[in-house]
Amino acid sequence: GAGVSQSPRYKVAKRGQDVALRCDPISGHVSLFWYQQALGQGPEFLTYFQNEAQLDKSGLPSDRFFAERPEGSVSTLKIQRTQQEDSAVYLCASSLAGTGEETQYFGPGTRLLVL
Amino acid sequence: DQQVKQNSPSLSVQEGRISILNCDYTNSMFDYFLWYKKYPAEGPTFLISISSIKDKNEDGRFTVFLNKSAKHLSLHIVPSQPGDSAVYFCAASAPYTGANSKLTFGKGITLSVRP
Numbered sequence: 091g092a093g094v095s096q097s098p099r100y101k102v103a104k105r106g107q108d109v110a111l112r113c114d115p116i117s118g119h120v121s122l123f124w125y126q127q128a129l130g131q132g133p134e135f136l137t138y139f140q141n142e143a144q145l146d147k148s149g150l151p152s153d154r155f156f157a158e159r160p161e162g163s164v165s166t167l168k169i170q171r172t173q174q175e176d177s178a179v180y181l182c183a184s185s186l187a188g189t190g191e192e193t194q195y196f197g198p199g200t201r202l203l204v205l
Numbered sequence: 206d207q208q209v210k211q212n213s214p215s216l217s218v219q220e221g222r223i224s225i226l227n228c229d230y231t232n233s234m235f236d237y238f239l240w241y242k243k244y245p246a247e248g249p250t251f252l253i254s255i256s257s258i259k260d261k262n263e264d265g266r267f268t269v270f271l272n273k274s275a276k277h278l279s280l281h282i283v284p285s286q287p288g289d290s291a292v293y294f295c296a297a298s299a300p301y302t303g304a305n306s307k308l309t310f311g312k313g314i315t316l317s318v319r320p
Contacts (some may be wrong), residue, residue, distance in 0.1 A: 132296075145305060191254070191298075
């Protein structure tokens with residue numbers, strides 16, 4: 091497709107449930123980023139992939155968060171045993187190389203609500 | 206500790222006038238700065254960027270100014286149009302100091318342009 095797509099757009103989960111969020115980056119983009127945006131805040135970095143390699147996961151808030159990009163294109167962010175504080179919009183972005191002065195292009199986000 | 210600060214949460218201007226959105230940063234390693242625009246229920250859309258080797262970058266109605274010694278940048282929109290009403294995020298990266306160009310965002314400024 092022409093842009094970054096994410097699914098589902100909205101997800102309601104019960105506390106303790108596992109969720110999986112999908113990101114389809116722009117075709118040919120080597121780099122993929124995940125961000126978390128809490129209400130009233132700016133996006134915060136979670137993790138970064140270059141092709142299939144997860145090179146930076148310093149922003150993941152706990153070991154309940156796991157991300158993968160097994161074939162270097164589609165990525166999945168998984169949250170295990172969701173907690174209410176996980177409620178946020180999860181944004182995916184891709185860029186051509188991910189290094190240097192590059193523009194990141196964002197998807198529409200997945201809004202997660204944990205009850 | 207907020208490394209990118211947008212201290213004014215909102216701004217209201219008359220259509221046709223200038224909008225000036227400010228952003229301050231604390232990390233002296235930041236070398237690349239971007240502005241994103243966000244409508245409700247959509248992902249951030251790239252607007253304009255500036256490298257630290259420049260002090261000004263212009264694209265149509267949008268101009269970004271960078272004062273590196275003051276660690277301050279601003280986005281000017283002239284003339285402002287009602288369609289510019291959105292949340293504007295300032296973001297920064299340190300592309301030459303690490304392995305990737307992850308972005309650090311401010312909290313955003315809500316711009317309202319009155320007809």
